[in-house]
Amino acid sequence: VADMKSCAVLPPAISDLLLPLRELVAALSIRDRLPQIEVAVGRSVSSLVLRILEPLSAADEALLRRFADRHGVCFDLQPKGPDSVVRLHPPQGSLDYVLPEFGLSLPFRPTDFTQVNASINRVLVRRALALLGPRAGERVVDLFCGLGNFTLPIAACGARVLGIEGNETLVARARANAASNGLAGRCELLAANLFEPSDTLAHALAQADRLLIDPPREGAIAVVKALEEQAPRRIVYVSCNPATLARDAAVLVHEKAYRLEAAGVVNMFPHTAHVESIACFERV
Structure with a gap:
C-alpha cells in the first residue's frame, strides 16, 4: 500500500x-x-x-x-x-468522450473500457487513421473494436466498416454509438472470440481492403496467423504491449508477406514506462 x-x-x-x-x-x-x-x-x-x-x-x-x-x-x-x-x-449527467476531428461523441458507462488518456487518444486515432488511409466505399475491418473508438472515425471517412469485439456488451454500445452519430448504415458490429480461429474471422479478413487491429496486452496472434492470400493490403496494428506486437509483427513479415512501412509511439501513460505503439504493414 x-x-x-x-x-x-x-x-x-x-x-x-x-x-x-x-x-x-x-x-x-x-x-x-x-x-x-x-x-x-x-x-x-x-x-x-x-x-x-x-x-x-x-x-x-x-x-x-x-x-x-x-x-x-x-x-x-x-x-x-x-x-x-x-x-x-447526482442522478443527472452521463459519460462521453469526443473525437472532434471526426465530429463524433461516444457515450460510455463507468466500467466500459476506454483509453485512459482522452487527449492522447485523439492523437492516437488521428495517427492510426492517417496510416490506415480509409477511402470512401472501401471495406475496412476493425478488430477488438470496443465502443467504436476507431470504427466510427473510419466510417466517418466514408468507408464501410466491420467491427468485431469479443465483449457482447461493448458491441451493443458500439451499435448504439454508430446510430447516435448517424453512421449505422456504414457500420456492421459483431461479437466473436478473436483469440482463436473461426469462420467469422476468416471471412472478415478475406473481405477486407484494410485492417485495423487494437488488441489487449495478449496481442492478436490468432488474427495474424489466420491471414491468407486474400488478406488486406494494409494493416495498422495498435498495441499496448511491445512484446506481443514484436511477436505478431514477426509473423506478418516472415510468414505472411507483409513489410513494415511505419511505426511510432504515443505517450498514452505519462510518468510511467508504458507506451501505446502504432505499426503500419503493407502487403508485399
Missing part, C-alpha cells in the same frame, strides 16, 4: 481529491468493505465507482451526496459485477 497524496497519471482535478477521498472513506461505516474506487472521466462528468461489499447506511449515502455536490463528481455503486453499477448521486 502506497501513501499517495497525488497521482500524476490521473487528471489533476481527480488527483486533487485523493486526500479528501481518504477522509471520506475513513468516515464511512463500510470503510472495511470498500476495496476499490474506479475512476471514469468523461467530457463533462467524472464518475467515482465505489466497489461495495455491503450496503451503504443512510448516513453513508448522505456523506457521499455532500462530497459529490462539493467537489463536482458523480458517485456510482458497484455491489457485484460490472453490470451491477448504478448511479447514486
